[in-house]
Amino acid sequence: MKRKITLKQIAKELDVSISTVSKSLRNSLEIGEETRLKVQAFAKFYNYKPNNIALSLKNRKTKSIGIIIPEIVHYFFSTVINGIEQVANEYGYSVVICVSDDSFDKEVLNMEMLANGSIDGFIMSLSKETQFKGDFHHITEVINQGMPVVMFDRVTNDILCDKVIIDDKAAAYEAVQSLIDNGRKKIALVTTVDYVSVGKLRTDGYEKALLDNGIPFNEDLIIKIEDVETCEITISQLLHERAFDAVFAVNELFAVTIIKTANKMGLKVPDDIAVIAFTDGIISKYSTPTITTVSQSGEKMGNKAAKMLIERIEAEEDDDEEHTENYITEVIETHLIKRESTD
Amino acid sequence: MKRKITLKQIAKELDVSISTVSKSLRNSLEIGEETRLKVQAFAKFYNYKPNNIALSLKNRKTKSIGIIIPEIVHYFFSTVINGIEQVANEYGYSVVICVSDDSFDKEVLNMEMLANGSIDGFIMSLSKETQFKGDFHHITEVINQGMPVVMFDRVTNDILCDKVIIDDKAAAYEAVQSLIDNGRKKIALVTTVDYVSVGKLRTDGYEKALLDNGIPFNEDLIIKIEDVETCEITISQLLHERAFDAVFAVNELFAVTIIKTANKMGLKVPDDIAVIAFTDGIISKYSTPTITTVSQSGEKMGNKAAKMLIERIEAEEDDDEEHTENYITEVIETHLIKRESTD
DNA sequence: TTGCTTTACGAAAACGTGGTAGTGTTGAAA
DNA sequence: TTTCAACACTACCACGTTTTCGTAAAGCAA
Numbered sequence: 001m002k003r004k005i006t007l008k009q010i011a012k013e014l015d016v017s018i019s020t021v022s023k024s025l026r027n028s029l030e031i032g033e034e035t036r037l038k039v040q041a042f043a044k045f046y047n048y049k050p051n052n053i054a055l056s057l058k059n060r061k062t063k064s065i066g067i068i069i070p071e072i073v074h075y076f077f078s079t080v081i082n083g084i085e086q087v088a089n090e091y092g093y094s095v096v097i098c099v100s101d102d103s104f105d106k107e108v109l110n111m112e113m114l115a116n117g118s119i120d121g122f123i124m125s126l127s128k129e130t131q132f133k134g135d136f137h138h139i140t141e142v143i144n145q146g147m148p149v150v151m152f153d154r155v156t157n158d159i160l161c162d163k164v165i166i167d168d169k170a171a172a173y174e175a176v177q178s179l180i181d182n183g184r185k186k187i188a189l190v191t192t193v194d195y196v197s198v199g200k201l202r203t204d205g206y207e208k209a210l211l212d213n214g215i216p217f218n219e220d221l222i223i224k225i226e227d228v229e230t231c232e233i234t235i236s237q238l239l240h241e242r243a244f245d246a247v248f249a250v251n252e253l254f255a256v257t258i259i260k261t262a263n264k265m266g267l268k269v270p271d272d273i274a275v276i277a278f279t280d281g282i283i284s285k286y287s288t289p290t291i292t293t294v295s296q297s298g299e300k301m302g303n304k305a306a307k308m309l310i311e312r313i314e315a316e317e318d319d320d321e322e323h324t325e326n327y328i329t330e331v332i333e334t335h336l337i338k339r340e341s342t343d
Numbered sequence: 344m345k346r347k348i349t350l351k352q353i354a355k356e357l358d359v360s361i362s363t364v365s366k367s368l369r370n371s372l373e374i375g376e377e378t379r380l381k382v383q384a385f386a387k388f389y390n391y392k393p394n395n396i397a398l399s400l401k402n403r404k405t406k407s408i409g410i411i412i413p414e415i416v417h418y419f420f421s422t423v424i425n426g427i428e429q430v431a432n433e434y435g436y437s438v439v440i441c442v443s444d445d446s447f448d449k450e451v452l453n454m455e456m457l458a459n460g461s462i463d464g465f466i467m468s469l470s471k472e473t474q475f476k477g478d479f480h481h482i483t484e485v486i487n488q489g490m491p492v493v494m495f496d497r498v499t500n501d502i503l504c505d506k507v508i509i510d511d512k513a514a515a516y517e518a519v520q521s522l523i524d525n526g527r528k529k530i531a532l533v534t535t536v537d538y539v540s541v542g543k544l545r546t547d548g549y550e551k552a553l554l555d556n557g558i559p560f561n562e563d564l565i566i567k568i569e570d571v572e573t574c575e576i577t578i579s580q581l582l583h584e585r586a587f588d589a590v591f592a593v594n595e596l597f598a599v600t601i602i603k604t605a606n607k608m609g610l611k612v613p614d615d616i617a618v619i620a621f622t623d624g625i626i627s628k629y630s631t632p633t634i635t636t637v638s639q640s641g642e643k644m645g646n647k648a649a650k651m652l653i654e655r656i657e658a659e660e661d662d663d664e665e666h667t668e669n670y671i672t673e674v675i676e677t678h679l680i681k682r683e684s685t686d
Numbered sequence: 687t688t689g690c691t692t693t694a695c696g697a698a699a700a701c702g703t704g705g706t707a708g709t710g711t712t713g714a715a716a
Numbered sequence: 717t718t719t720c721a722a723c724a725c726t727a728c729c730a731c732g733t734t735t736t737c738g739t740a741a742a743g744c745a746a
Contacts, residue, residue: 397702
């Protein structure tokens with residue numbers, strides 16, 4: 001049990017000053033070759049590595065970035081983390097992850113915990129509750145402190161910062177349009193409650209696609225799900241009435257539930273009902289039938305978000321203080337992955 | 344853009360010493376009430392929060408724990424992280440996550456990066472490559488430095504430390520036994536390559552169940568998959584020969600692939616072939632038919648691992664140095680979740 | 687000897703905190 | 717008047733690093 005060795009210990013052991021050790025290890029020409037090599041050999045032997053915390057304190061940079069997301073057991077979010085982790089690693093950054101659990105309080109707590117020097121910047125996706133309350137003071141606060149923030153997916157216009165999103169509206173439009181192109185007329189929308197930003201946008205795209213094709217927009221065909229349990233009942237009711245011949249679901253969980261419900265009732269997918277889901281996850285790939293989806297590459301979003309954040313962090317180093325805040329909103333392209341649930 | 348305020352700044356502003364400010368904020372009786380309240384009011388107004396990095400340096404604790412896992416876009420691992428995050432949060436710890444991507448080098452690099460003071464302890468699951476090489480020097484090294492390590496799921500006997508596992512062998516035994524109980528005689532095993540510790544154990548359990556029931560152990564019925572692509576071919580070949588009437592798959596990805604392949608060939612699950620998978624993930628719940636699985640609660644494993652680690656960390660505080668190393672291996676119970684893929 | 691430049695190193699400050707030990711002033715007891 | 721305690725506060729150190737500045741010794745020219 002030998003604790004990590006420090007500069008001080010090396011200095012004492014070799015009977016030189018701490019500065020001499022530090023300089024020797026950084027190969028400063030100030031130090032005579034003999035001493036330099038002696039120190040380096042000693043340090044190597046004891047496997048000296050500078051203490052990160054001390055470095056952070058000195059440099060006022062932690063080389064780590066904080067991620068705040070609503071859930072982690074969630075295909076999309078985990079792909080985003082993966083994407084972030086990749087570039088973070090590449091640039092020598094660590095990622096510390098906090099889960100808000102879709103709770104406003106936890107989100108605030110987590111941000112406060114990390115904001116006190118633990119990290120150099122945030123990448124985050126808003127919790128449902130935060131979006132519902134519309135209270136973003138915790139975010140403006142860290143931004144005011146000069147800490148860069150990049151938001152992704154679940155964002156808000158109320159905060160000025162870099163953002164990485166997909167064009168939810170256009171993607172939804174494309175999906176619904178493809179259903180219409182296949183001759184579907186009565187297209188249902190299964191979505192979440194309105195305050196989730198992306199849910200709202202996808203609804204807008206759905207509506208626009210219908211209207212552009214001269215199909216009346218029917219409120220009764222919009223099913224807003226708060227928890228997945230109730231979904232099944234609502235779905236089966238509508239199916240009984242044969243009220244629709246296609247469904248656009250805002251996530252794959254809803255989609256697979258619809259398919260299973262339909263199957264139970266003896267309806268065939270895609271013959272009787274075509275299904276398209278948002279978010280290309282693992283369920284869509286492996287369900288039977290496989291599900292046509294709008295792919296939104298979490299990995300790419302993560303990559304991009306991390307790059308934007310790190311650029312901001314490292315830009316601050318130089319021209320510290322008030323660089324004209326030209327925030328960027330990056331839009332990641334989506335595309336439709338056709339599978340068995342549509343024809 | 345007002346940077347975070349420090350003790351020093353407060354001291355200067357109020358024209359008192361830094362110690363006075365520090366003590367006032369910690370409500371020390373040494374400081375007169377008037378000064379104390381004045382300082383507290385000022386600190387509150389400027390939203391003073393002590394700097395974590397400085398605290399870490401001083402206290403030699405970071406209040407954060409490092410997680411090293413092979414993958415993050417993976418249902419089981421993400422549930423474990425979730426479990427860790429829960430208790431970490433509860434105890435005021437942050438989690439830093441690194442993905443080894445099943446690469447030995449990355450695992451080593453990540454550990455070195457974090458071991459230099461960034462965290463108070465590790466929770467990890469070995470990468471495939473590390474298990475293959477059997478090289479654990481990077482782990483013994485951090486342990487020798489006095490840093491607690493808890494391993495979970497993919498562990499090794501070569502390292503002495505706390506561990507959280509499931510009884511892979513017994514769980515596999517139970518699963519295979521249940522297939523036998525349902526009258527299946529020719530049971531195939533679809534598994535990974537041997538060096539993955541859990542793969543090996545599950546194979547052992549499978550073999551034992553067969554032998555205990557007087558069923559001959561047939562090597563031809565064991566399919567070792569290296570990448571999922573080739574799996575489909577091998578499977579369909581065996582299916583053609585009607586070589587088996589049940590399959591025990593070591594993960595749900597293999598299971599769902601088998602089911603899909605069988606379906607394509609016109610075979611019915613579970614009538615013609617019964618399927619049981621290890622790991623109760625999202626695919627099993629939503630595939631058609633739903634898949635009978637051995638549930639291994641990642642969340643519980645994460646909870647337990649985090650608790651063990653934090654206990655170790657906080658125990659060290661007191662009796663620093665050589666507490667009789669009585670390492671614990673915690674076994675999380677599993678159970679069979681019966682679904683549609685078995686009768 | 688004096689003055690100047692190198693060479694080779696050390697002292698000290700800084701990052702932000704918290705605890706221990708000290709210091710100066712006041713008022714009261716001896 | 718002296719002594720001693722209580723009060724209210726400050727000085728200083730440590731955590732581990734980097735970096736700036738300083739300086740002693742040595743070498744060399746004048």
